[in-house]
Amino acid sequence: MTYTPPNVFTTRPTLQGTFGMTASTHWLATACSQAVLERGGNAFDAAVAGAFVLHIVEPHLNGPGGDMTGVFVTASEPDVPRVLMGQGPAPQAATIDHYRSEGLDLVPGSGALAAAVPGAVDAWLVLLRDFGTWELPEVLAFALGYARDGHPILGRVVATISSVAALFAEHWPTSAAQWMPNGHLPAAGDLVTNEAWARSLERLLAASATAAVATREGHIDAARREWRDGFVARAIVDFGQTPHRHSSGTDHAGVMTLADLSGFEASIEDATTVVFRGHTIAKTGAWGQGPALLQTLTILEGFSDAELDPSTALGVHTILEAQKLAIADREAYYGDAGVPLDTVPLGYLLSADYAATRRALITEAASHEFRPGVVPGHTPYYPVLRTEYTTEALTKQGAEASAAVGEPTVAAPARTEAEPEALSTGEMRGDTCHIDVVDRWGNMVSATPSGGWLQSSPTIPELGFCLGSRLQMTWLEPGAPSALTGGKRPRTTLTPTLVLKDGQAVTALGSPGGDQQDQWQLLYLLRTIVGGYTPQQAIDAPAFHSTSFPGSFWPRTWEPGGAVVEDRLGETVIAELEVRGHRVTRAGDWALGRISAVTRDPQSGLLQAAANARGAQGYAAGR
Numbered sequence: 001m002t003y004t005p006p007n008v009f010t011t012r013p014t015l016q017g018t019f020g021m022t023a024s025t026h027w028l029a030t031a032c033s034q035a036v037l038e039r040g041g042n043a044f045d046a047a048v049a050g051a052f053v054l055h056i057v058e059p060h061l062n063g064p065g066g067d068m069t070g071v072f073v074t075a076s077e078p079d080v081p082r083v084l085m086g087q088g089p090a091p092q093a094a095t096i097d098h099y100r101s102e103g104l105d106l107v108p109g110s111g112a113l114a115a116a117v118p119g120a121v122d123a124w125l126v127l128l129r130d131f132g133t134w135e136l137p138e139v140l141a142f143a144l145g146y147a148r149d150g151h152p153i154l155g156r157v158v159a160t161i162s163s164v165a166a167l168f169a170e171h172w173p174t175s176a177a178q179w180m181p182n183g184h185l186p187a188a189g190d191l192v193t194n195e196a197w198a199r200s201l202e203r204l205l206a207a208s209a210t211a212a213v214a215t216r217e218g219h220i221d222a223a224r225r226e227w228r229d230g231f232v233a234r235a236i237v238d239f240g241q242t243p244h245r246h247s248s249g250t251d252h253a254g255v256m257t258l259a260d261l262s263g264f265e266a267s268i269e270d271a272t273t274v275v276f277r278g279h280t281i282a283k284t285g286a287w288g289q290g291p292a293l294l295q296t297l298t299i300l301e302g303f304s305d306a307e308l309d310p311s312t313a314l315g316v317h318t319i320l321e322a323q324k325l326a327i328a329d330r331e332a333y334y335g336d337a338g339v340p341l342d343t344v345p346l347g348y349l350l351s352a353d354y355a356a357t358r359r360a361l362i363t364e365a366a367s368h369e370f371r372p373g374v375v376p377g378h379t380p381y382y383p384v385l386r387t388e389y390t391t392e393a394l395t396k397q398g399a400e401a402s403a404a405v406g407e408p409t410v411a412a413p414a415r416t417e418a419e420p421e422a423l424s425t426g427e428m429r430g431d432t433c434h435i436d437v438v439d440r441w442g443n444m445v446s447a448t449p450s451g452g453w454l455q456s457s458p459t460i461p462e463l464g465f466c467l468g469s470r471l472q473m474t475w476l477e478p479g480a481p482s483a484l485t486g487g488k489r490p491r492t493t494l495t496p497t498l499v500l501k502d503g504q505a506v507t508a509l510g511s512p513g514g515d516q517q518d519q520w521q522l523l524y525l526l527r528t529i530v531g532g533y534t535p536q537q538a539i540d541a542p543a544f545h546s547t548s549f550p551g552s553f554w555p556r557t558w559e560p561g562g563a564v565v566e567d568r569l570g571e572t573v574i575a576e577l578e579v580r581g582h583r584v585t586r587a588g589d590w591a592l593g594r595i596s597a598v599t600r601d602p603q604s605g606l607l608q609a610a611a612n613a614r615g616a617q618g619y620a621a622g623r
Contacts, residue, residue, distance in 0.1 A: 021622030023596035052143035066451025081282035086123025109554030111246030112254030114469035123266035150191035196464030313576035332372030332380035335481035366581035446508035
C-alpha cells in the first residue's frame with residue numbers, strides 16, 4: 001500500500017466481536033435485527049425482521065409498496081454470492097404510447113403512473129422462506145408492534161410530511177389522514193402509529209396461519225399468495241383507478257392490474273462480479289446500476305495505489321473521471337435484458353481490454369462531456385441532456401408537487417436569474433434505507449430497500465401504505481435500453497455490495513443515495529482494500545461524488561463537470577480540483593454518504609460492524 005489512513009478522530013469505534021453484527025440506517029431496525037440474532041435466529045431472519053421495521057420507522061425512505069435489492073452468501077456456500085431480486089416490473093399497460101397520450105414527456109416522479117409492481121415484501125418473504133429459520137409471526141412481531149403501538153417519529157419524517165403538506169391537503173386526502181390527522185403535523189419524537197398497516201400485517205399472518213399446509217415454508221408462501229392475489233392486490237388496483245395528482249401537475253389514473261400483481265414473484269439470481277486488487281466484488285446484473293461500480297473498478301485497476309487515494313486531489317480527480325465514464329455506459333447500455341429479448345453487453349463492458357480503452361480517456365483535466373464507449377454490434381443510447389428543467393417546464397409540470405418526486409438524495413439544482421449556472425446545493429433531503437447482517441456461522445447479507453415513500457403517491461387507506469415510483473427511471477424514448485416497457489423491470493439505483501476474498505465473504509456494505517450509492521461505496525472499497533482504513537474510518541472519511549451525468553430521477557438533469565464534495569476534503573484539494581476544471585459544490589463538513597458495513601474474517605471468526613454517523617440516525621450493534 002502506498003497510502004495509509006490518516007490518524008484522525010472517528011465518530012465511533014468499529015465494533016468487534018464473534019457472535020453477530022448488524023448495521024442499518026435506523027437504530028430501531030438495528031436493535032431488532034440484533035435481538036433476532038441474540039434469540040438464535042440467523043442473519044436472514046434478522047435482516048427480514050429489521051427490514052419490516054424500516055418500513056415503519058423510515059416511511060419517507062421506504063415502504064411495503066416499494067422495492068429492494070440484496071446480495072448475500074450462506075454459511076454452507078460461502079463462495080457463491082447471490083442476488084435477491086425484489087424489483088417489480090412495469091405494469092403491462094405502462095406503455096410509452098399511453099404515457100405520451102396522457103400529455104407526458106417524462107415518467108412522473110410521483111403518482112401511480114410512476115409505480116412498478118411492488119417487489120419488496122415478496123422478496124423479503126422469499127429470503128426468509130429459503131434461507132431463514134424463524135416462523136413468520138416471530139419475524140413480523142417487531143414491525144407489527146411498532147405499527148400498532150407506535151414509535152417515536154423522526155424529525156426528518158416530520159420535515160418530509162411538512163414539505164408535501166399542501167399536496168396532501170389539496171390533492172391526496174388519504175395521505176393527509178394518515179400523516180396529518182385532524183390537519184396537524186406530528187412533532188419530532190411523537191409516538192405515531194399506522195393502524196391500517198398493522199391490520200394488513202395481521203391479515204397476512206392470519207392467511208398464513210389458516211393455510212392448509214403444515215410447514216414453515218408453506219405458511220410463508222400462503223402469506224405471499226395473499227399479498228399477490230388477495231386483499232392487498234385488490235386494494236392496490238381498486239384505489240389506483242381513481243385519478244389523482246402526479247408530479248406532472250396533472251391528474252392521472254394508474255394502470256396496474258390484478259394480473260400484474262399476481263404475475264410477479266421475487267427471485268434469486270447469480271451475482272455479477274469482478275476482481276479488484278485480489279478481492280471479488282459482487283453486484284446485481286445490468287437491471288441495476290451495480291455493474292457501473294464494477295466498470296469503475298476495472299478502470300481503476302490500472303492505476304497505482306497512490307493515484308487512488310481519495311484524500312488527495314489526484315485521487316479524487318482520477319476517481320471522478322472513471323466514474324463519469326462508467327456511468328455514461330450505464331445510461332447508454334444498461335437495462336433489463338429479459339424483455340425484449342436483447343442483451344446488455346456486460347461481458348464486454350467489464351473486460352480488461354475495454355477498461356484499458358476507457359482508462360486512456362482520463363487526462364489531467366476534468367471532462368464536461370457525456371462519453372459512453374463503443375461496443376461492437378451495439379449502438380449507444382444518448383439521453384436528452386438537460387442542464388436544467390426550465391421555469392416554464394416546472395410550472396407546466398406542477399412545481400407544487402415537486403417535493404414529492406425522485407429518490408430523495410441531493411437537492412435539485414438551485415438556479416436563479418442572478419446565477420443561471422448555479423449548481424446543486426448539495427443539501428441532503430433524505431435517502432433510502434440499508435441494512436447489513438452477519439452471524440457467527442458465516443451467513444452474510446447486504447440489502448437496500450427503497451420506494452413506496454410516503455411522498456410517492458397517495459396512501460391506500462385500507463392498506464396503510466402507498467405505491468413506489470421506480471418507473472421514473474425509465475425513458476419515454478423507444479429504443480433506449482431503459483425505455484418504459486410493460487412487463488420489463490426498470491433499471492434501479494439500489495445497489496448493495498458483497499466483497500469476497502479467497503473464496504469467502506468478508507464484507508457486506510451499502511448506502512442510500514440514489515445515483516450516489518455506488519460512488520460513495522467505491523470510496524469505502526478503495527479506502528479499506530487499498531488504503532487499509534478500518535470500516536469506521538472509511539465511513540467517516542470525507543465523501544464526494546460526480547453529478548456529471550443525467551440523473552436517474554425526475555426531472556433527470558445533469559451538471560457537466562459537476563462534483564459535490566464535503567468541505568473536510570480540504571481547501572488545498574478543493575482548489576486543485578477547480579483548477580483541473582471540476583465544477584465543485586461544497587456540501588458542508590458532514591453531508592454526504594450513508595454507508596454501513598459488516599465484516600468477517602474467515603480465519604479468526606472476528607466480526608466487525610460500522611455505521612454512518614451523519615444525520616445521527618444509522619447505528620451498528622453486535623458482540
